[in-house]
Amino acid sequence: MIELFYAAPALLILALGVYATFARDAFAACAGYLAYGLLLTVAWVQLGGVDVALTEAAIGGGLTGVLLVRACAKLPAKDSGLRADGAGAPIRWLAALAAIGVSTALAYAVLALPVPAATLAPEALANLAATGVGNPITAVLLAYRAMDTMLEAIVLLLALIGIWSLAPDRAWGGRPGPGYEADPHGILAFIARVLPPIGLVVGIYIFWVGADQPGGKFQGATIVAAMWLLTMMAGLTDAPPVSRRLLRLLLVSGPLVFVAIGAYGAFAAGAFLGYPEGLAKPLIIVIEIALMPSLALTLALMLAGAPQRSAAT
Amino acid sequence: MTALLDVFTYVAVGTGAFFFLAGTVGLLRFPDALTRLHALTKADNLGLGLVVFGLLPQVDGFANGLKLVVIWLLVMLSSADAGQLIARAERRARRRDD
């Protein structure tokens, strides 16, 4: 009975993954991928990773789904379908061989994993008290492997710069996205007025509670970013021009504070991003509070896309 | 007492799952987008309400139960909005085709 509990989502995930790859219509494939991301959330909860489930639902399912659906809507349909004669038969055979080979190798590796599983959980739990947070994953993200989180925040910023650099010359430094205009008394404007306050509270709550329970700043920042995107799409606010100095300052403030605390740790604790004794929890809170607005802005602007209107409008 | 609550949870969540199934059958079998939308919004929201109702005896603490109910209300709000938007887009598309 318990095997059915695992088998049902697993087989559904496989079926949806195959559908998302091979569906004829591009929009159907994107919708399939959205459902696939949401089912993966269920899989994560079953595997005991609630933080990862939250991230997958927010970013993997939600934001990536929005990106893909918007791309499907803007690209001509005949270009994105899966045509039968897209690749010749030799390439198909080679691709099938490569795919089967990789799958078999991975399956063999999975079945050959050492049986008393190698794990870092005892060490992670043993040193949890020194970090001051109660959630081991937050401790890993912001204390044991804080370097990874810092580099991740910088990678997000670099991706945003890459997206901005794709603006055409006439719109360089301008506002991303078309100017959305919805009926100010319509349904979209209604939900864009009702939902953002609730979403803001939920997002900040998830960010704050991530210190001791599943949650964290990435999940919270995604919700806040989604609320801003909602108001943009309803025409209630407009995307700011990307050359605005305040916007750029807010975007880099998070990673800068992170790097500054790392440098401080190099002096005070002997290692970059080391935390001095007893200062771990306050420093972690400062990093999170500085990073959260930057993350929300970065994620929302990544979804808003490359600038399309010149800054003068 | 806990056995009675467990039975209540099973029955309520099972009925909710049945309503979800009914909504999915409607999604697959109804002829056009508007009727499918009707099946989805009505049946799925009722199903979710029953699931939440069935899970309420299992939570510890009033705050967590309140969070579950708020989740149900938020889903109803957003699905009502999304349903309206999809229906309007469908009507506009039909008017363009006629």
Next chain:
Amino acid sequence: MTGPTLFALVAAALVGTGLYGFIVSPSPLRKILAFNVIGSGVFLMFGVIARRGAIAGIGGDPVPQALLITGIVVAFSATALAITVLLRLAEEAPTTTLEPAPPRGAPDATRTTS
């Protein structure tokens, strides 16, 4: 075979499926989609490895799970950049497939399947 191992085998199959779709699809959008399927298969496998590291006080090894959160966010940012490049290409070029364009003067061999 325990439950999490089933997830890992499904993940291996997903990586293979995504790889085949990635090599074979002519459209960059489908390639990006297949690439995401590969990525999520890899994440799922890593998640099973995290699950196997569970001990008494905790449901899964926290270090791989934290790496997974980082991975999901970075994969999203790569996808966002790739799709923006694709949309920009759609504005500039007549077609966005990766097939060679028909020679100038030849009748445009547009296919009718979508």
